[in-house]
Amino acid sequence: MAQTPLRVFETASVSDRYARGRPTYDDKIVQHIVGSIRSELKGEKHELMVEVGCGSGQATNVLAPYFHNVHATDISESQIVQAKALSKVDHVNYQVGSAEKISAKDASADLLIAAESVHFYDLENFFSEVRRVLKPGGCLVLIGYVHPNVTPTTSNGAQRQLTASLSNAVEKTIIDNLGRTLVPLYYEIQNGYPKIFEAIPAKQKSKEYFHLIYDTWKLKNVWDFIDSAILLKCPEETFPIESERKRTKVLDTFVRNWNEILENNEISPESVTSYEADYKMTVITASNFK
Structure with a gap:
């Protein structure tokens, strides 16, 4: 599913609206994600979470407490400005960066997450970076949603x-x-990422649905x-x-x-x-x- 990476939410006014209008993630989703890691890596608190397409920090803020270090990036500088302003934890390193070239060391991340963003990426290059950055036993998590x-x-x-x-x-x-x-991407998300799920080059992968109300x-x-x-x-x-x-x-x-x-x-x-x-x-x- 090769595509040219798309850049959206590029201006300050758009990022401000994104911060006001987008949902966060509840404890059911958080515990499912953390549990997926703990099935492979034991311990009460993991070392590193890497997030790409972090936006204004909706996923960052609820997952960061489960990690000693968090590296969160977004291709949009205005989104990073919003994420820093809205950050609820002090151990997150926010940087402008792309999902196709992640500024993290090889085999360093317990979790690599893309929330409401993977549909914008060049998947071949993104999955290559996922393979490089994750620790043995580390977990990739992708989250998607459309309108409520x-x-x-x-x-x-x-x-x-x-x-x-x-x-x-x-x-x-x-x-x-x-x-x-963007219309085909909208329907890819609405249908639960079927093409993206199929394209993930992993031996173990699963898909679950949650309702955030x-x-x-x-x-x-x-x-x-x-x-x-x-x-x-x-x-x-x-x-x-x-x-x-x-x-x-x-x-x-x-x-x-x-x-x-x-x-x-x-x-x-x-x-x-x-x-x-x-x-x-x-x-x-x-x-x-x-």
Whole structure:
């Protein structure tokens, strides 16, 4: 699955929206990841975690306490600025760097993780670096997710029958405002990384699914997630949302469509007290690389 690495989330404003709009990872996912390492390497705290595509540190902050040292990189300088500002631990070394040329020693990492980023990489070069950097028995972890399923809660309880309609509204808004390069990647993530999983050159690999649920979201949280997903640029392609004016127009249209869906189901938008957002997370673990 060779491809040219894609560079997205390159500006300060985009990185700021990414930090506000993207989910973190709960304890079920963290314990699954840490447990995958401990099945191979014994000990209460591992030596080194290497993270590529760290973004603003969503995975970094929850996994770092299980390691003595953490080396986290992202190709975007603005994402590294955000990650440093939001860091919750003091033993993380944040650096600008690529997944295809990792600045870590041979056979040094207990864990190498790419959360919501592997779909952007040149996989052949990335897996070559994974093979080089991991210790014998070390573990590669890949995490992916798309938009959440969204369920409104009113004074009469959760309106489950609206989940599909509202979630489809989120998906349509995102897809309609992605460039042609990113739409196939969106579906690769949505389907649980099938091509990427097949391409992993490891003797042991597995895939698990987790649901990360936020049950007190407001419409602004949904808006923030979409806002973080539609402002994308790559060197070879300018995506449709390249200005504040157009971005605002897309988000305003989304809110109007959202309210119309509620009203068509005889629900006043003002009566919705909160939303439940259910992210389906794909978590791939792999070890013993060929």
